[in-house]
Amino acid sequence: MSTRLAVRGLAVPFGDGGAGAVHGLRDITFSVSGGDCLAVLGVSGSGKSSLLRALAGLQRCDAGVIRVNDRDVTALRPEQRSVVYLHQEPVLFPHRTVVGNVAFPLQVRGVGTREAAQRAMEWLARLQVDALSMRMPDQLSGGQRHRVALARALCAEPAVLLLDVPLASLDSAVRRDVGDALHAARQASGAAMVLVTHDLDDALAIATRILTLGAGTQTALDAPDALLAAPPSLAVARLLGLYAEVPGEVVQSAGSAVFRWAGGVVPLAGAPAGGGEASGHGPVVACVRAHEVQVSPCS
Structure with missing residues (x-):
């Protein structure tokens, strides 16, 4: 219409x-x-x-x-x-x-x-x-x-x-x-x-x-x-209230951007090495959708 x-x-x-x-x-x-x-x-x-x-x-x-x-x-x-x-x-x-x-x-x-x-x-x-x-x-x-x-x-x-x-x-x-x-x-x-x-x-x-x-x-x-x-900001994600917040930092590891937090290191899919906002260094907050978390047995 x-x-x-x-x-x-x-x-x-x-x-x-x-x-x-x-x-x-x-x-x-x-x-x-x-x-x-x-x-x-x-x-x-x-x-x-x-x-x-x-x-x-x-x-x-x-x-x-x-x-x-x-x-x-x-x-x-x-x-x-x-x-x-x-x-x-x-x-x-x-x-x-x-x-x-x-x-x-x-x-x-x-x-x-x-x-x-x-x-x-x-x-x-x-x-x-x-x-x-x-x-x-x-x-x-x-x-x-x-x-x-x-x-x-x-x-x-x-x-x-x-x-x-x-x-x-x-x-x-x-x-x-x-x-x-x-x-x-x-x-x-x-x-x-x-x-x-x-x-x-x-x-x-x-x-x-x-x-x-x-x-x-x-x-x-x-x-x-x-x-x-994909909420555009942390403030919007908090307003929606559906995400668990995980503090950490983005660092470079072996030429790739990774998210490092208290539980380990997670690769950032699609983040180009050496460029882009997601591949820079610094503290960040990862917003995790609880319904998308998969639990796997320890190897």
Whole structure:
């Protein structure tokens, strides 16, 4: 599908944006096509929420461009962007039924009551909560409320759907259930999704690409499998949290580069002798994927 969201050189300040403001985000660049999901990972304070708020139009930008469907929306108000922001704790209208909640965005646009209800039921069916259409919000479980809120967001037909830690408050069984719904919605809606999460498992279950942030800067952007196979830095590897760290040093031995650590010496495959970053001398940290370790008997 075509690019729905394109961000280039984005800078977002902390504070009021005056002379004393500190940049919370600097030089953020990425794009998301329709039907794809970008997961944003980072520790607390790395700028994840600031990014989501800037995309939604809730926080001003100091620099950069945000384009939605190839239209510059950087300076537009939230309601002018074709962007929907779904918060971690979605709020439903307590006086409306489930179908009334989901149909509301269409009714605001002037869509007739019957057509709005029909389209709302279609999304409820896609997310497998159509049997709850006549219930009131206080009759729903936490997972059901999340599905209804997602159906309402998608019924608004946004070009971009922003999800702020959508699974954090759910128990493990419901997380899987709602995660499956998000995956199905991503494929069915054609919207570009941007998902902020603290949980790598959530990102791997839903996302087609992962962007990592560290202290307000973009530290990695890649497909999940590629990022897990070769994180670009130790900081990113630590953020992913799937590696055992082995300190050592790279040295030259018999004309080849080797990794020397407390347990012995390991050849560095593909490292040319006398050149390249991996073949230089100095302390390093090897990141070892535990599931790829093979144990052999001593000879």
